Amino acid sequence: MKKSFFPLLPIVILGLLLWQPGLAVSGARNGLILWANVILPTLLPFMLCSGAIVALGGVPLLVRPFFPVLSRLFSMSVSGCYVFLSGLLCGYPMGAKTCSEFLDSQMISPEEGRLLLAVSNHPSPMFLLGYAAAATLPSMTAPLLISVYLPVIPIALAGKYIYHVSLSSLKQPSALNKFSFDESLMNSVETMVKIGGYVMLFSIAAIFIQTLSPLSEKSSSFILGITEITTGIHAVSKSWPSETAGAVLAFITAFGGISGIFQTKSVLKNAGLSIRHYVLWKICHGTLSCGTFILLSQTEALASLLPL
Numbered sequence: 001m002k003k004s005f006f007p008l009l010p011i012v013i014l015g016l017l018l019w020q021p022g023l024a025v026s027g028a029r030n031g032l033i034l035w036a037n038v039i040l041p042t043l044l045p046f047m048l049c050s051g052a053i054v055a056l057g058g059v060p061l062l063v064r065p066f067f068p069v070l071s072r073l074f075s076m077s078v079s080g081c082y083v084f085l086s087g088l089l090c091g092y093p094m095g096a097k098t099c100s101e102f103l104d105s106q107m108i109s110p111e112e113g114r115l116l117l118a119v120s121n122h123p124s125p126m127f128l129l130g131y132a133a134a135a136t137l138p139s140m141t142a143p144l145l146i147s148v149y150l151p152v153i154p155i156a157l158a159g160k161y162i163y164h165v166s167l168s169s170l171k172q173p174s175a176l177n178k179f180s181f182d183e184s185l186m187n188s189v190e191t192m193v194k195i196g197g198y199v200m201l202f203s204i205a206a207i208f209i210q211t212l213s214p215l216s217e218k219s220s221s222f223i224l225g226i227t228e229i230t231t232g233i234h235a236v237s238k239s240w241p242s243e244t245a246g247a248v249l250a251f252i253t254a255f256g257g258i259s260g261i262f263q264t265k266s267v268l269k270n271a272g273l274s275i276r277h278y279v280l281w282k283i284c285h286g287t288l289s290c291g292t293f294i295l296l297s298q299t300e301a302l303a304s305l306l307p308l
Contacts (some may be wrong), residue, residue, distance in 0.1 A: 016208060023207050031203025034230060035196040042126065044192055046090040050098060051184035054082075074115070074156045075165045079107040083116045088149070091124030092260045096278075097191060097267040110272055115159040117273050118281040119152050121264060123229070123253050131230065140246045143296045147250040151288035155281060194266045199228075202259035206231040225252030228259040243297070250293040255286035 017024045053062060063070075063081040070076045076084060079102050087095015099120055103113040128145055159165070206228045213220040221239040225232025229252050236248050256264075261282070265275045 017204075020208070020211075023211055024204050027204035027207035028200050030207065030231075031200035032196065034203065035199045038131070038230075039195060039199065040192055042124075043090065043094065043195070044188055046086075046094060047097075047188035047191065048184060050086055050090075050094070051188070054101075055184075073153075074119075074160055075112075076116075077108060077112060080112050080116055083108065084120050087116075087120030088122055088152075089124060091127055092121055092256055093195070093264045093267050095120030095122065096264040096273075100268045100273060103272065104269065109165075111163045111165045113273060114163045114277065115156065115165050117278055118159045119156045121256070121260075121278070121282075122152070123148065123256070128253065131233065140242075140249075143293055144246060144250060144253070146296060147246075147289045147293035148254050150292055151254070151285055154288065155285055159281070191267055195263050198259055198262045198266065202228040202257070202262075203231065210235070222248060222252075225249075225257065226255065227257055229253055229255075229257040232257065246297065247290045247293045251286040251290040254289035255282050 053059060059082045060078050063078055063085060066085060067076075067078055067081050070081045070084060074080075074084075083095060083098045083102055086098050096117060099108070099113055099116045102108045103110065108116065125145070128148065129141065206224055209220060209224055209227065210231075213223070215223070217239045221232065221235035224235045225248065232252050233249060236252065237245055239245075240248055261275070261279060264278060268275065
């Protein structure tokens with residue numbers, strides 16, 4: 001089946017590009033503009049700073065306020081805490097990239113690496129507060145943030161149990177022998193080029209879905225969100241009623257889109273981390289986020305009905 005299907009797929013894609021070259025050019029332009037205006041200036045400085053912090057031995061100092069809680073709750077090492085925080089604050093795919101590099105450098109154990117891949121790759125707060133919040137009602141911002149980040153706790157606890165992560169496997173971080181800014185810059189630029197390529201490709205797919213999809217507007221917007229979240233966020237906010245749009249947005253932002261999965265796969269670098277496990281965890285995360293948003297909405301609605 002693979003032999004018959006996979007050679008056919010690029011032929012179909014090539015046919016679409018030749019049939020609608022204008023759409024392909026427009027989608028590629030949208031993706032490159034998004035990459036140049038949003039992703040590159042926000043993610044590249046974080047990558048460079050992260051490389052310098054790790055190389056100069058600044059990880060213990062940076063995570064010191066959070067280590068007691070994270071180590072006791074999730075059995076994370078000092079290096080694991082840094083991976084977790086960088087993925088939480090910097091956005092896709094910074095958490096996966098740092099996790100892969102730390103595992104390759106033996107700064108974290110394989111068990112902890114699997115746990116961290118499940119819980120350290122999220123949309124950044126800047127993205128949710130800026131891009132996602134701008135497309136929704138202001139009243140949805142706080143529930144959306146809670147819905148995306150709160151499920152990290154049960155997922156981390158489940159991953160700790162499934163991957164048998166314990167305090168006995170913790171490793172101490174160490175500074176690298178030397179730090180080359182040029183090497184760090186080239187490594188970061190290489191990663192950014194990969195991300196830009198996937199953003200461009202999936203932006204082309206998004207514009208084809210928007211233009212040629214025979215499905216309803218709601219279904220098409222949901223497929224857009226599953227494909228590429230930046231385009232999907234605006235489509236969902238315009239196509240779905242406000243009562244349900246928030247729950248759909250919570251799912252697609254927590255899931256990260258197929259584009260996010262490909263970006264994550266590109267930075268793992270054969271570190272022994274399973275992209276299949278990652279996808280399953282993201283589906284669980286998206287489902288929990290959707291349920292959390294619905295629960296918060298119902299709680300808020302019930303609170304508004306109660307007498308003061």
